[in-house]
Amino acid sequence: DTGVSQDPRHKITKRGQNVTFRCDPISEHNRLYWYRQTLGQGPEFLTYFQNEAQLEKSRLLSDRFSAERPKGSFSTLEIQRTEQGDSAMYLCASRADRGGSNEKLFFGSGTQLSVL
Amino acid sequence: DQQVKQNSPSLSVQEGRISILNCDYTNSMFDYFLWYKKYPAEGPTFLISISSIKDKNEDGRFTVFLNKSAKHLSLHIVPSQPGDSAVYFCAASATGTYKYIFGTGTRLKVLA
Numbered sequence: 125d126t127g128v129s130q131d132p133r134h135k136i137t138k139r140g141q142n143v144t145f146r147c148d149p150i151s152e153h154n155r156l157y158w159y160r161q162t163l164g165q166g167p168e169f170l171t172y173f174q175n176e177a178q179l180e181k182s183r184l185l186s187d188r189f190s191a192e193r194p195k196g197s198f199s200t201l202e203i204q205r206t207e208q209g210d211s212a213m214y215l216c217a218s219r220a221d222r223g224g225s226n227e228k229l230f231f232g233s234g235t236q237l238s239v240l
Numbered sequence: 241d242q243q244v245k246q247n248s249p250s251l252s253v254q255e256g257r258i259s260i261l262n263c264d265y266t267n268s269m270f271d272y273f274l275w276y277k278k279y280p281a282e283g284p285t286f287l288i289s290i291s292s293i294k295d296k297n298e299d300g301r302f303t304v305f306l307n308k309s310a311k312h313l314s315l316h317i318v319p320s321q322p323g324d325s326a327v328y329f330c331a332a333s334a335t336g337t338y339k340y341i342f343g344t345g346t347r348l349k350v351l352a
Contacts, residue, residue: 128283155338166244166329166342167284180339215283226272226291226333229340231283 126150128232130216136238137206144202145235149218156199157229158191159215160184167215173199174221206239213237243267244332246343254351259317261346263330266311270332274340275304275315278327287328288315320350 129148137143149156155174159167170189171181175196185191188206193199203210213236217229245264253259263273271292276284290297290304290313297304303316317324327345 130283157340159342164249164344166246166331166344169339169341172338174338217283226289226335228274228286228289229331230286231276233281233283236281 128216128218128230130214130232130235132235133233134236134238136240138240139208140205142202142204143206143237144200145214145216145237147199147201147216147232148197149199149216150230152220153218153230154196154221155219156193157217157219158199158201159217161213161215161234162211170201203237206237208239211237211239242344243270244330244341244343246328246330246346248346249344250347250349252349252351253320255322256319259315259320259324259348259350261315261317261328261330261348263313263315263343264311265313265332267332267334267341268311269334269337270341271335272333273304273306273313274331274333275302276329276331276342277324278329278345284329317348320348322350322352324348325350 157172158170274289
């Protein structure tokens with residue numbers, strides 16, 4: 125169990141540029157989540173996958189955001205035409221799927237995005 | 241609509257005393273609750289959870305209490321230690337949704 129891994133840890137970009145983040149979940153965790161956290165707020169749900177299927181997307185996820193999990197393993201989150209309001213920590217989490225809802229989420233260390 | 245609320249943004253406690261962190265929720269469908277601890281520049285780490293079929297769950301120095309009628313849960317840390325200083329988030333989930341809703345957090349400072 126190597127934990128949830130996120131890359132990069134930090135990203136600084138200029139407004140209007142595209143950025144992509146990667147998340148490697150704990151192996152054999154079928155469910156993978158993306159959250160966003162800004163200062164003074166709790167993690168806000170963005171989207172989640174069961175295997176390669178994206179099952180739910182938050183209204184927070186505008187059409188500039190896209191997430192994929194092509195082979196049901198790692199996931200990418202892309203933000204196109206970044207805006208200063210996109211500056212936040214982007215957190216990835218995964219959980220086991222043992223047939224019930226009562227499972228804890230394991231989080232990665234996050235990617236801190238700063239849009240200048 | 242904030243379904244999970246942590247109304248105290250911060251809390252200071254003396255080392256060795258009890259820390260009590262509170263959380264309220266509005267959605268009666270929530271039936272699984274979790275507490276996470278977060279240090280700066282790190283992801284949240286799981287502390288303890290409770291299912292709605294219980295009203296208490298204990299793990300070492302950490303105890304979570306659930307009052308379903310009041311839609312309220314609390315995390316007790318006894319005794320508090322300086323290393324407990326962090327931001328604490330409560331989260332809730334409803335069976336079948338697989339989605340976890342987090343509160344805004346409480347910053348705990350344990351004073352030596």
